[in-house]
Amino acid sequence: MKLDRFVGFGLLIFILATFSIEYGFAQSCGFGATPLTAHASAIPGQKVVVTWNLYNMYSDRKAHIVLSYTADTDWEVTIEPDLRNVSYELPTGIVTIQENLALDPLPPVEYKPEVIPYGTSYIKHPNADLYIPAKVVTFTIQVPQDAKVGESHKFHFVAKGNCFTGTGAVIPSVELGLDVTIDVVPQEFYEREIIAKAPWYIRYAGTIIVLVLIALAAAIVVLVRRRKVK
Numbered sequence: 001m002k003l004d005r006f007v008g009f010g011l012l013i014f015i016l017a018t019f020s021i022e023y024g025f026a027q028s029c030g031f032g033a034t035p036l037t038a039h040a041s042a043i044p045g046q047k048v049v050v051t052w053n054l055y056n057m058y059s060d061r062k063a064h065i066v067l068s069y070t071a072d073t074d075w076e077v078t079i080e081p082d083l084r085n086v087s088y089e090l091p092t093g094i095v096t097i098q099e100n101l102a103l104d105p106l107p108p109v110e111y112k113p114e115v116i117p118y119g120t121s122y123i124k125h126p127n128a129d130l131y132i133p134a135k136v137v138t139f140t141i142q143v144p145q146d147a148k149v150g151e152s153h154k155f156h157f158v159a160k161g162n163c164f165t166g167t168g169a170v171i172p173s174v175e176l177g178l179d180v181t182i183d184v185v186p187q188e189f190y191e192r193e194i195i196a197k198a199p200w201y202i203r204y205a206g207t208i209i210v211l212v213l214i215a216l217a218a219a220i221v222v223l224v225r226r227r228k229v230k
Contacts, residue, residue: 029163029171031056031063031103032132034123038180043187044147047140052178053123054159055134056103061163061171063103067137068160073153076142081119090164103161106133139180147184155180 032055042048056063064086067079079100087096108130112122122131139157157178163171 028059029061029063029161030059030174031065031159031161031176033159033176033178034134036176036178038178039183040180041183041185042143043185044143044149045145046143048143048182050139050141050157050178050180052137052139052157052159053121053134054101054103054137054176055123055132056105057108057132059105059163061105063161063163063174064097064099065101065103066098066160066162067100067157069139069155069157071153071155075144075153077155078140080138080140088164095164097162101135101137103135108132141180141182143182143184149184149186152181152183155182 034053038050040048040050054065066083069077069079071077081100083098083100085096086099086102087094108125108128109122110130112131116122119136121134121136123134124130125132137159139155141155157180159176159178161174161176165171
């Protein structure tokens with residue numbers, strides 16, 4: 001179940017870390033993410049698919065991203081792209097690292113391309129009439145068949161980014177998080193008005209009135225007969 005109706009655009013967050021080396025050349029490593037929170041409702045046995053946009057708008061280095069998560073339940077979670085070993089050639093030699101994806105530094109653009117490759121997206125800039133190129137991360141959460149209606153669980157997804165320096169060293173990492181809440185709901189929706197029972201004397205008011213009228217009529221008949229006898 002896509003979360004298009006549940007997930008708002010969210011707040012664009014960008015963290016930029018700057019580090020100076022001995023030559024005085026500034027290097028930066030950072031990335032952004034949106035949204036930062038998501039809320040979904042799902043029925044037992046359903047899959048919830050959460051998409052997360054990651055982008056590298058201001059950094060001058062490629063950000064190497066490792067994805068992870070924690071949760072208050074043992075529901076099955078899959079992450080796309082998968083974690084894999086990737087080798088990069090640097091001035092100092094070849095370095096092999098683990099990453100889920102890499103974010104190239106890309107500036108905002110005025111228009112979306114007509115054809116958008118799989119795994120990428122263009123998100124609206126919050127302060128300008130521009131679009132930010134982003135990579136799409138997908139988290140698929142499997143709600144068990146035996147999940148109880150009414151229970152709610154929280155998932156915290158983390159994207160940790162690293163960048164290389166010219167010497168092959170790693171610029172200290174930047175982390176961003178996405179908090180997801182999933183509520184388990186009934187498969188069939190229904191809405192019934194609950195009418196509270198009225199007190200017994202209200203429910204049987206009609207019968208009581210009839211009995212009272214009959215009693216009054218009988219009393220009147222008795223009085224009339226007594227007068228005739230006199």
